[in-house]
Amino acid sequence: MEYFLQQLINGLTLGAVYGLIAIGYTMVYGIIGMINFAHGEIYMIGSFIALICFSILGLSGVASVPLAILVVLLVTVLFTAAYGWAVERLAYRPLRGSFRLAPLISAIGMSIFLQNYVQLLQGARVKAMAPMVTGGFVVTERAGFQVTLSYMQIIIMALTLILMAGFSQLISRTALGRAQRACEQDQKMAALSGIDVDRTVSLTFLLGAGLAAVAGVMTTLHYGVIDFFIGFLVGLKAFTAAVLGGIGSLPGAMLGGILIGLVEAFWAAYFAAEYKDVAAFSILVLVLVFRPTGLLGQPEVEKV
């Protein structure tokens, strides 16, 4: 039971991170109907920028941990969002109205490019950082097995909750959210009623990249080890999460993320850890085959 509880906590933490990244996939898919394959790489770049910022702050002797985390969050979100914007501007925008698979191929190219870009600039070896936030609560303890909920895990879950709440408000209340929903339904009609479609799409990419950057900061703090290749698997799993939850749906992305995180944690704990990635992919295949709309998604009608 204690072991189960511990895995539940770990899985929820992991799931929160996947959920944050999955929102980027789901928003972009909703608005321009493409899989932004390079989104995992944006998360990876976020992790690198976060680690660089932490190192700079560490060298300049900032002692207060909360202040450091806050500053790094802000800086990382800004710089990573710039990458998200640039990727859209360079690789996707010229392709609107091109043939169906062109944006996906371009996105794969972008993903390979960004991976190697970071590898060339920062080296192929693993980068690591000493944990900044240590300690936590002991939830229960029996027969020498402690169930701990670390402060870092609390920060991750709390931040995810806050961001999710903020995001649903943004989508349902603000002018930007309305513009996004309008573009989702019909871009031409949205443009006719005075919405700047290009600007809305750009902002969507900015927001998605910003959330991926938050995920990057959190995983860098929590796990402390990054390399240029982390974006690939995490990106795939976050995409799986978005599909599982129903692509295009924000609460779906979060739900999917948490489910994927839980499956991965429990699978690694109770079955074979080597096959945990296979478990995630199998979910993707099963969902797509049996319920392509996901858990909370809307059925998609193909029009001629």
Place this chain on the structure above:
Amino acid sequence: MDLGNRFGDDGIQWGAILKDAGLAALVALVLALLLFGVRLSDGGGGGLEFRPWWVVIAVAAVFAGRAAVALWIGTRKPASGTALPWFDRAVARLSEHKRLLFAAFFLAVAILPLLPVADRRMVDLATLVMIYVMLGWGLNIVVGLAGLLDLGYVAFYAVGAYSYTLLAIHFDLSFWVCLPLAGAIAALFGVLLGFPVLRLRGDYLAIVTLGFGEMTRIIIINWSSLTGGSEGITGIPVPTLFGLRFTPSPAAGETAFHQFFGIPFGGIHKLIFLFYIILILALLTHLFSERMRKLPMGRAWEALREDEIASRALGLNPVLVKLSAFGLGAMFAGFAGSFFATRQGFINPSSFTFIESAIILAIVVLGGMGSQVGVICAAIVLILLPELAREFAEFRMLLFGGAMVAIMVWRPRGLLAHRVPSVRLGQAPPGALRGGLP
């Protein structure tokens, strides 16, 4: 931003160009500031290396590049449909003599290893390029003809390689028996994987095939009792030429290749033999897909690629049509895989990563989807150049990725985009030959 009207009546608008380049440089500054400016130390420790000059160079390069592009676009005539009209005309002219070009290419390649200048390295490189040409043609059936984006093609390559290896080692079968078996197993694998997922839309299908590719690799790594895990399998036998082995010291009662022909033993004989095998296999792939385009099945592939709903309305069974393309593409990957295994002599899962799939896809995309000549050109550029220029190899994947984006932006139908329609009604209008498909 629209750069088309920079070239006004009063000459080049320097102000607009400078402003535009300045904005681009500003973006570059934001992007480069941290990742270019600071280098993290490997491992932990938190040591940093600051390199401000890298940022300056990157920003300056973007500024100059953007300004140059703006000037170049501004001084050209208004765009005439495609980005490189002279290139299109050249491609169109060349493709009128397609058969001749093909024959010339194959003849040149076929006599290459017999020339006195051919050494081991050269034959080896030619073999490597031909493997990728064959894989490109195989994937072209799936991506180019049937329009199914397969990101896990390497899974079938791996299945072919492992099938051959296991059959050859455990059952002591010869290469020539294993080759069709490996192809059949890979095709079966393709059909089994394809059956549940081929109903999906194009981009979903791509991600699912990617997942299958990764799953195959993970299973190969972890199923150590069969596949040797991440160490792989060594000691894969080399094919024989009608029972003649390529060995300096044949077993008793056996005639080796050099003894039979009465020539001194040379290590290069085996390489040349392997090269001819892959050449013939590649040629088969090519002829097969060219013939298929004229058969009802191939027509159905292309029809489905162009418009699935219309094809369904005309009575095509999309799952069956897609499945055949998927399975046949997988079969050629299986052939190529068994050849790869026998050429290397050892295999391990690290040869079958996603990057390999991406390289094959890049060959197909860059060459122009559906174009057979394009695959040859792209394979030569993408495989040969990095092998020849080692200092370039470090940037290989970076350029791959960049090229895939650039091709999609400027020439979405690929470099050699010119493609004669398989079926045409009467006389085509003179303008229709330019710029690929409508």
